[in-house]
Amino acid sequence: MHFEVYRYNPDTDAEPTMQAFDVEVERGMMLRDVLLQIKEKDESFAFRHSCGEGVCGSDGVNVNGSNHLACITPVAEFREPVVIRPFPGRPVIRDLVVDMSDFYAQYQAVDPWLKRKDPVPEQESLQTPEQRARLDGLWECIMCGCCSTSCPSFWWNPDKFLGPQALLTAWRFLADSRDQGGEERLDALDGPYKLFRCHTIMNCVEACPKHLNPTEAIGHIRNLMLKKSV
């Protein structure tokens, strides 16, 4: 198959270029396998990857205009030429490697840890299977960034709008029966930008390789806020 890959090395290149590669594609081959083959031909090609099974969240890239996790994306399904670029809207460090600092800062901004006010019990705190089930579809997020870097609101306001990943995380804690930080979490999300810049465009849902639904999470937070304000 025919691939076109974004190349940019600030040490040597004035401008980014697209480089063409032909790779023999076998049945069941994932996009990461293709990237590895390209790297074998040209070791200067840089991209992040590690687990190879969709759990570490390292290898998000943009293919033919949408974001994918390379290691669990079969190549056969793409239209040729397959155009591989770094995540949109992020500063490029080199080739497919982008600077994700803003994305991590947004995550950190929602206080992504369990807040408890009561002293902890000697054993585990109890949670019914139903209460625990509310966390399903939330706690599995691998922080790959496919969602936030496909969100137009995040492109325009990466410093103000928290973006789908961080908001999904905020809801993960709001939805946890053990968490006692609800009030302050909601207060912190108030204002025109952090949460309310989401225009329900749903790019994030489409992009999520783990089939999570940030838009729904954002909806839940909105409802909570409305309830609180009446």
Next chain:
Amino acid sequence: MTLIRKNFDVLIIGAGGAGLNAAVQLAGADLRVAVVSKVFPTRSHTVAAQGGVNAALGNVDEDKWHWHMFDTVKGSDYLGDQDAIEFMCREAIPTVYELEHNGVPFSRLDNGRIYQRPFGGQSRHFGKEQATRTCAAADRTGHAILHTLYQQNLKARSHFFTEYFAIDLLQDQEGGVTGALVMDISSGEPMVLNARATLLATGGCGQVFRTTSNAHINTGDGMAMALRAGVPLQDMEFFQFHPTGVAGRGMLITEASRGEGGYLINKEGERFMERYAPSAKDLASRDVVARAIVTEVREGRGCGPNGDHVLLKVDHLGEETVARRLPGIRETSKIFVGIDPAFEPIPVYPTAHYVMGGIPSDRFGRVVAPARHGPEEVVPGLYAAGECACVSVHGANRLGGNSLLDILVFGRLSGLDILDYLEEHPRHGQTDSASEEKAMARFQRFDREGDGIPVAELRAELQKVMEDHAGVFRTEEIMQEGLDRMRSIRDRLDEVRLKDRSRTFNTARVEAFELENLVDVGLSIVTSALHRQESRGAHSRPDFPERDDRNWMRHSLYFLEDDRLDYKPVRTRPLSVDSFPPKERVY
């Protein structure tokens, strides 16, 4: 180039479960702590752990840490140190509660308590009925734990050096550790991080084998750094092959699939584990099941057109159980095999999974090596925890669910012991200039110009040699050939050249450093394996089929210098209970 230098009280190399749990302990103290990781913390391979973590909570059936201890000693084939094992099994209980309090989204039982599932090698009443001891968050327990620990570190405002690659340890004239030389991957610049105490928590080395459940980053860096600092590696011949990797690809299908009631069949549809382990069957210890699968395939009872794997059935459990308890392996099977295990069996074959050996440490995480006064002298300033360390709680074979436990318990203890150590050592050590020069020379090694062997080529050769010559069954002849080939690879390392010598995010350079580490670690495995003339746990020798307690109930220690081996006794005395004397190991 002026070398940047920074001073910290503590340097933690590795942000997996071990490193992060150590960092959490230090957060409350008024200390400068640096956590270095070559990947963003949540990308560490702890994230991939599936099945769960063992603790005798007794949420499902009555359970006792003492039974857990017995299983671990027996599982280790009596090579584990019983003081450390007792300690770990006792600490397991508060450790899991602490995880829960910190937010880990464990699955739950109807009464609201933490969900526990049966796992291999786990029993009640010292070897009688199956225990239900493995605490789980669906089949994504490692993800749940690693993300929670990262979150706790954010809360504690730990100082991360993310995407920094540790090159080598730095030492004073007496060999005490004073910090490390690291490289900022994104700029390619070196940096010296001085610290009063340094913890190696760099994880495993599964990338020495071709077919592995381990990530690209699991290259044994910390182990090789220890070797180059003159510290030996302990029990490296003991490498666990997990029985159920996806055939031909290596990614893991968790033991939880058998814990939840799945079983293995050969091409005749026979549930063959009944022959190898009449009472525990498919939940026998991992070494036993892996050997059984390889034997079935070798004797012509393998499945598929090439007869090269067996099948794992979970389809009889019903779609709902598979969806609720095993969603991760369902997804993996769909993506990589194109089947839905709720309706079809999964093709599986053993895959390189876990290194029982590692940097010798005691139960406080202190690195210990032979010196003037005995085989277990503390190396000043150096700690090790997690898969890169060898405490030794796993001995010759690790039980499923005991590694997450190991990294958490001993990560935590290292953190706590470092607090004491710092009280007694208020000042930074003086790095010996020779040590820094040596580290810098290594850092510059791949700046050399000209044509040579590409990194990828030598790495592929190494992985193949290790797979063929240090796999599930090992004979003298096979291993001797493996050793010769590994030595030839080591010689050729000098001819490796990079085509790309640029600075910014040069992954080729990182992989070259990793290759060097893999070579040292690979040599420690084959060398130790060749010399151990017995079969024990994961080390299985058709030419020495019996366990030999008289001559071999001892730990091996491999030194890089001259590929030398030394041995030290197993610690058979627990802390408070009676010792479990060696017995024949049947399941």
